[in-house]
Amino acid sequence: MADTYDLVVIGSGPGGYVCAIKAAQLGLKVACVEKRKTYGGTCLNVGCIPSKALLYASEAFAEAGHSFAEMGIEVEPKLNLAKMMSHKDKTVKANVDGIAYLFKKNKITGIIGTGRIKAAGAVEVTKDDGSTETLSTKAICIATGSEVAGIPGVELSFDAATIVSSDEAIALPKVPERMVVVGGGVIGLELGSVWARLGAKVTVVEFLDKILGPMDQEISTAFQKLLVKQGLEFKLGAKVTGVEKSDAGAKVTFEPVKGGEAETVEADVVLVATGRRPHTDGLGLDEAGVRRDERGRVEIDGHFKTSVDGIYAIGDVVKGAMLAHKAEDEGVALAEILAGQAGHVNYEAIPSVVYTAPEVASVGRTEEELKKAGVEYSVGKFPFMANGRARAMLKTDGFVKVLADKKTDRVLGVHILGADAGDMIAEAALLMEFGGASEDLARTSHAHPTLSEAVREAAFAAFAKPIHI
Template identity: 60%
Template sequence: MTSYDVIVIGSGPGGYVCAIRCAQLGLKTACVEGRETLGGTCLNVGCIPSKALLHASHQLHESQHNFEKMGLKGAPPKVDWKQMQAYKDDVIGQNTKGIEFLFKKNKIDWIKGWASIPEPGLVKVGEDTHKAKNIIIATGSEPSTLPGVEIDEKVIVSSTGALSLPKMPKKLVVIGAGVIGLELGSVYARLGAEVTVLEYLDQVTPGIDTEIARSFRSLLKKQGLEIITGAAVQSAEALKTKAKVTYKLRKDDSEHQVDADVVLVATGRKPYTQGLGLDALGVEMTKRGQIATDAHYKTNIAGLYAIGDAIEGPMLAHKAEDEGMAVAEILAGQAGHVNYDVIPGVIYTHPEVAAVGQTEDQLKEAGRAYKVGKFSFMGNGRAKANFAADGFVKILADAETDRILGAHIIGPAAGDLIHEICVAMEFGAAAEDLARTCHAHPTYSEAVREAALACGDGPIHS
């Protein structure tokens, strides 16, 4: 029986980052993974492959709509779906092999197979049992569905199936206007599919800033996505030659049907903990089926910890990574910590949408006095030159202290721009601090500075 200081179960962003940090801190570490490759959902069937398809389809969109304006003339490229899939698979391979290299570099044992925890301190994989002072569950999540909607990964697919369709659909119905639904809906709309998005709530990407959501919906509509909100899906049936989705509009209870070649179910995700033996161990769970942990990621079982999508909090790869590093540092006797008030969220459509901190709705509900600084990308020289002037930056600051409370961006490279605001918030910066920081010209980042200026005496270019 091999003994370790730490065994991490799962090699997604939370698990592999946790294992690497444990090894860096001098702990003898192993990581259990049942897939053929490391990286979990994110690298294999999630974040990375979806970004590859978003990038490829955006290049097609640019060639169709903007190349000629720049004097780049010629027939727009044709889509070779098989080659695009090969490009996506190559991107996956490069990333997963990179993690394998990092495991070898840091002397982490990859235990191949699916894990169970027969008793505290033991991890069973296949016929072998391994001993560990500490076990960290980082098993991630899996797609969830709705009553009356059965995923077959052929016609009615999850995000996993949507990334590897055998052929391009002419009609795609997306159930759920969250991050996954809108990203993959954008991919197929750019590639020529007729895309209809059905959302139960009254706005897209529920939970984000209301003003951003309205602008986002309008821009997606211009790109050809039909978005129906207030739609309660009753069923989705895979027929011989097509699929049929039945939904009711909440406003009047009227029933409607829409046909599609493929239905993408993007109604969220749920923790994946099956096969671990948590019930038999007596591990405490939350009402939503997550593993209950304390502020230091401990479960109610001695030596057993959990991080990432398996526990409470936003299901984001970078949240899992931060928790992985924090728990590793705690086990090494350090003060691991995650600031949950400064975790950015990004939607990788075009334009991108990014947010950190509180929304206006949350501040109003809390009764907090705040001020708003906004700046449109229409006033940004770089954005106009790049045909990327849709959207704006919004910064929310405390009315009295000017401390930054949140930021919301819809526009070019929003997912990168948000991070200077994250750093500012980590240091408790005021909007004026951001406004007085020199930003290179011409860059998209100047829009962030202008929004910060708008919290004070006003922006320059508006």
């Protein structure tokens, strides 16, 4: 065996590469194993980063064709899809190259190959040429992320062109005339909105009776209405029973969850976006004695340790929301723990964002969760229609909603539907991290005119009254 590492990380997605970098910064000798040709995992290569590049570009295209004229900018936008895809690819390359640079800067040994745990302290890496190398290490971090889940009970034949997953939906060669999106969650709505803005007729088929499953109901309902105005069609409470190719492209068959006649919708492209599952197969976990739960997730304790000493797990392979920044936080915390420090993650203050137009962002509890838990709370809301900056930007859709404990005024949840919601939610996450009250937020000066003033006004509404309505 070669030199012994302090830590070998399997997977270089946001959780893995952040864990590796932080551990190296704390003085540990680190190696990171990645099966792709480039670092960054699903997020940087085919997920978060490329989809956001397309979301931004398609939103700019839609704005140029609609709202620009109202501001006195008269243009007739023409779509060059190949160039838009090139923009996406350049964005991806810049990010994955950046991770390679950070590995070099922090003296991390990056290894391209498929990692498998032989036992505690030993990771076998199989290279593309079939050769193997065994890494000796004091600690192993499983950070292999997640993969497309598919549709329960439905046999799928992905072909990268007609029946596709999110991996292929970010690289379609042309705009489909009709697209069916199976799944009304974050991935389906983001990519569905991209192709809708570029000209596709998009139909979303969702098993639940609402979009964005765990999202606050009021936000979900308002958001769906805005998407309908943008041209998306929804089939809610619908169970998909078949997805197959047809002469016209593909067809999706579904039936009402509560009973009724089955319906079939034809499309040029069917995007299956029904969520993701932990990627834990083929890692040698069972042989090594690492326990998994009924959903295939690696079981861990409060310090990310698995059932085997010296083996840890973070990110999408463990319980909790499948979010890149949640994985990053866990990566930092684990690195600190391995270095003898007190790493910790506050799961009550991890935000979630849907990068559509407008954006949807939330942190903390929803009204439904508070009601179920029997918590008495106050609600403060403020519409962007009453915000001066939003009016100037022609981005008045949506509102901010603050939920605070009725007795202590401590903020328990914040939900934003509106432009730049993903950036504004950071203020709420910081407030909640320090156990702040709605009054604390309302009495904090906000620059004028800014969209963030709507957050302040909603906080005012939670403990007193808003100023501008």
